[in-house]
Amino acid sequence: MDGGQPVSSFGELLKVRRERAGLTQQSLADYATLSVRAVRDMETGRVRRPRHETVRLLADALRIEGRIRSEFEAAARQQEFAQEPVAPPAARNAIVARETETEALFDALTVHGDRLVSVVGLGGVGKTRLALEVAWRVHDTARWSVRWMPCGDRELVGAGSAFADVVRAPASSGRFDGLAELIHDRPTLLVLDGADGGVHPAMLDELFHRCSGLRVLVTSRSPQGLDGEQVIPLAPLEMPEPGLEADVRALGAIGSVRLLVSHMRKLRPGFTLGPDEAPVIAALCRHLDGLPRALEFAAGWTSVQSPAQLMARLSASPFALSAPPVTSCERGDVRESLSGALLMLTPRQRALLVRMSDEEGCWSVEEAVSASGWSPRECLEAVHELFSRGLIRVAAGAGQGGVRFDVLNLFRLVCREERDRWRAGPAARFPALATAALAG
Incomplete structure (x- = not known):
């Protein structure tokens, strides 16, 4: 109770006390030497467990004392969970130049409420490091538990992890009783890192149904193709323009x-x-x-x-x-990452990549249609896949004429090498791609 007015959370109580003092979120943040985002996140419930020092600063700024201050601080403590939230693995190095992507991914999980988010891109583009940065942010800021599953590590996956079945064979009914009890309705982020082998829909559906606070973040080289999946392509870092x-x-x-x-x-x-x-x-x-x-x-x-x-x-x-x-x-090495990305493409997608790698400079979807002879729909779908997987990028400085693309420089070199091999002799490595590229 706050002077006879019932409140259901610390965030609601904070808003009531702020409005009663005649303060905006910005003015309260200024008086408490906090960011306006911190105040907003507490009022909306995005931050469920404010630090004691933060609560003290807010109480001082609101000039509340005595019993009211004690109730204010107690309301913050009531939002604490009985156990500390589980932390993600420790990062081994700093993340550089991914501020925009970190913010977008954090907001997708915490603001927009997306329950299944996939970060997709080339091997070596930084998917794992970005996921780790966001995992620590939701752990520190929103006080979520983080369950980290390294799907590419066969030893860890086979060691009896509670989450291993999400990336393996479908489970029978009741398989996740213990796991669902562990998560329950507590805000939890499950990270499936390196899930290139795919994620089973039945597993996720059961977990989502039984764990209302669960969010799943997947990193892989291609989208999972699941219902409700929010795909965030992760491109290489911005390059300097000539000059x-x-x-x-x-x-x-x-x-x-x-x-x-x-x-x-x-x-x-x-x-x-x-x-x-x-x-x-x-x-x-x-x-x-x-x-x-x-x-x-x-x-x-x-x-x-x-x-x-x-x-x-x-x-x-x-x-x-x-x-x-x-x-x-x-x-x-670098070639290893590129070859793996090529092998995951369909023959048609690879054929378009090879053909457009011969184009000097950037090109549009319309130009790709003309070069390939495909229908606009077929070509647009292939371009979308190549972009989502990070093999092509949006060209810098594209004007009002529409979006234009570049094939990554390294893929141009790989495609030219492969094309030369096909013309010199049998295409043992990518026979389907050779046939499509030379016949097109």
């Missing part, structure tokens, strides 16, 4: 440059992006398509090669880039 290297300050604000320079500074303390190295840094970012893992590999080699030497090596053989011997990043 931008003349403005070092503007160049340093570009996402791919920020990431590359941040990794280089770990190996070359004191490194500063200046006019002398700006052109080659910009060229590296463009050559590697702003792909985070490729940029991390490249930065790892700058301890023994200058950026100019590295660029010369990659110009001669772009797929010679692999993880350096001493590194914190995943092993492998």
Whole structure:
């Protein structure tokens, strides 16, 4: 009770006390030295467990004392759960240049209430790191529990994880009794990381039905194709446009440059992006398509090669880039990620990718229709798939004439290599793609 007026939550009580004091959310935030978003999130219930220090600052700003203050602080404590929410795994490195994507994904789960969200993109584009960043944010800010399932780790999946059946064979009725009791209606984020083998609809339907507070975040190289799935394509980082290297300050604000320079500074303390190295840094970012893992590999080699030497090596053989011997990043090479993405395409999708990789500059869907000879609907569907999977990107500076696309530079090289093999002899690796590409 608040002066005879019943309230059902701390957020509602906060709003009542704020309005009674004649304050806006912004003015209360200013007096309490908090952000207006923090005040709004508490009032709307997005933040279910404000910190004690935050509650004290609010009480001071509202100038409430005595019994009313005690009731105000008690209302905040009543929203605490009996047990601490489960935390996600610890991040091993900082996330760079993904502020917009982090905000969009966080809002999809907490504001828009999407229950099934898939982050889709190339291997090495940073899906896992983005999911981890959002998982920590919902844990710290909204006080959700986070259950993390590394689907690509067969040892962990086979070790008896409570969530393993979500990515394996369908379960019989009642299979999730213990799991549903564990989650119940508590706000929980289940992360299925690397679910390239697919997620079973029956599993998710049962969990969603029995766990009202459950949200599921999937990372994979292709959409799951499930009802209610919100797909968020994750593209490589923004690349510097040609000529931008003349403005070092503007160049340093570009996402791919920020990431590359941040990794280089770990190996070359004191490194500063200046006019002398700006052109080659910009060229590296463009050559590697702003792909985070490729940029991390490249930065790892700058301890023994200058950026100019590295660029010369990659110009001669772009797929010679692999993880350096001493590194914190995943092993492998750039070609491995690209080949895996190609193998997941249908022959028709691969054929269109090969054909459009020959186009100089950017192109529109209408131009793809003309080049392929397909119907507009067939071509639009294939372009949509290629974009969702991160093999093509929206071209920078597209005008009012409509959306235009670019094939990623690295995929242009792969497609040209494969096309040359087909013309030289039997296409042993991608026979369907060879037939479609050469017949089209």
